[in-house]
Amino acid sequence: MKIAVLIKNTTFHKDYGGLETQNKTLCDGLVSRGHQVTVFTQQKELTETTKIDNGVNYVFIAASFRYLFSSINPNSWEKKSLKVFSEYHSKEPFDVVLSQSTAGIGVIKNKKQLGVKVISIAHGTSAGELKTQIQNIKNLKDIYWAIRNTQYFLRQFFGRQREYILGSDKVIAVSHAVKTQLLDETFAPEELITVINNGIDPSSFVESAKTAQKHNDTKVHLIFTGRVIRSKGVFELVKIVWEVKDMPFTVDIVGDGEDLTELKNNITRLGLSEKFVFHGKLNRQQVTERLLQSDIYVMPTLRAEGFPMTLVEAMFASLPIIANNIGGISDAVEDAKTGYLIKVGDLSGFKAKLTTLIADTSLRATLGQNGRIKAQNEFTLETMLNKYQQEMQKVLAKGDTA
Structure with missing residues (x-):
């Protein structure tokens, strides 16, 4: 198949995250199976x-991603991406287009004239993003931006989100939570949306596990991986650590972000510097090695995330997970089986489960083993690619573009 992918950013851009990582994993995997993939x-x-x-x-297009007047601005991403895609499509037609979120809106609006099928991939919803922004307010500047962005949210909620969802031939939601939110917000027919969880290639964990060794001290090593920003719950994590600071553990923070300096200052002020080790942003192999050396994965996020790939990585490293029950996290974490799901804001509940796992080596091993088995059965790259190929074949088999 000739496949076109439209996405706002890639792993070649600065400040990329889970969506861009998932896209690279998907595209590389499709090419390994003999498909031709072009990313716009x-x-x-x-x-x-x-x-x-x-x-x-990869085709890099100079364009503006501003939403306002994008349908009439010739330099907007909607217009420029459509123009460049059309030029490539006229020379060697694509069989199917994958739109990461709204990035393919220009093609979606013109898919009938282009004669191409479009599958959109949804990682979250407009309402979820607004909720996250409100939860992340910490000063007057944040309040200003929240108010200013409300108009953007309303246009997205009543406009673009429904356009790209209802205009697609198929929508893939990365978790059941995202599917439920989309059905509620767009009134799309349920059969339009299929859930395909993100998957990764576990081979790096298998190889690294052959040489990886746990820390040779008596402490239990907790690990957090991801962007160091308020909405990831990093300040809540500090509060939890303060409550159990007398227990024998440390917390490895892997990642970077705009709130890193404030977080470090907060930790120093509370006298918790010996409890935290900051590693900065590491490459994927380094993250894998760090996970394999750890004992417990913590995810106190406040964001309604679609399906965090960091959870899958932790599961392949046989780590029990303590995570807030929000967004698509429950697709990965089974409460009391692969880890613990905590109600957002319940710091006492998070602390209680953390205390239990720090004290119980056998329980950590059991939950971690259960998580690894679940990941091997459900969240491998092979499983994800199989499902994407099946959906593309179904869409192409339906005939003319509606």
Whole structure:
């Protein structure tokens, strides 16, 4: 199949996250199965206009991603991506288009004229993003931006989100929570939306596990991986650590973010510097090695995330997980089987489960083993690719574009 992918950013851009990582994993995997994949994305800070990486073709487009007047602004992403895609499509037609969230809106609006099928991938919803922004308010500046962005949310909620969902031939939600939210917010027919959880290639964990060794001290090692921002619950984590600071453990923080300095200052002020170790942003192999050296994975996030790939990585590392029950996290974490799900805001509940796991080596091993088995059965790259291929084949088999 010839597959086009439209996405706002890639792993070549700065400040990329889970969505971009999932997209690279998916595209590389599809190419490994013999498909031709071309990714259309913004150029932004990059200097090149095209690139080939692991057999995937990348096309970088100079465009503005501002939503206001995007349908009439010739330099908007909607217009420019449609123009560049159409040029490529006219030379060698694509069989199917994958739109990461709203990135393919220009093609979606014109898919009938282009004669191409579109599958959109939803990682979250407009209401979920607004809720996250409100929860992340910490000063007057944040209040200003929250109020200003409310108009953006309303346009997204009543406009673009429904356009890209209802205009697609198929929608893939990365978790059951995302599917439920989309059904509630867009009134889409249930059969339009299929859930496919993100998957990863577990081979790196298998290889690294052969040489990885746990820390040789008597402490239990907790680990947090991800962006160090308020909405990830990092300040709540500090509060929890304060409550159990006399227990023998440390917390490894892997990642970077805009709230890192404030977090470090907070930790120092509370006299908890010996409890936290900051590693900065690591590459994927380094993250894998760090996970394999750890004992417990903590995710006190306040964000309604679609399906965090960090959870899958922790499961392949045989780590029990303590996470807030929000967004698509419950697709991965089974309460009391692979870890513990905590109600958002219940710091006492989080502390209680953390205390239990720190004290019980056998329980940690049991929950971690259960998590690894679940990940092997449900969250491998092979499983994800199989499901994507099945959905693409179903869409193509339906005939003419509606």
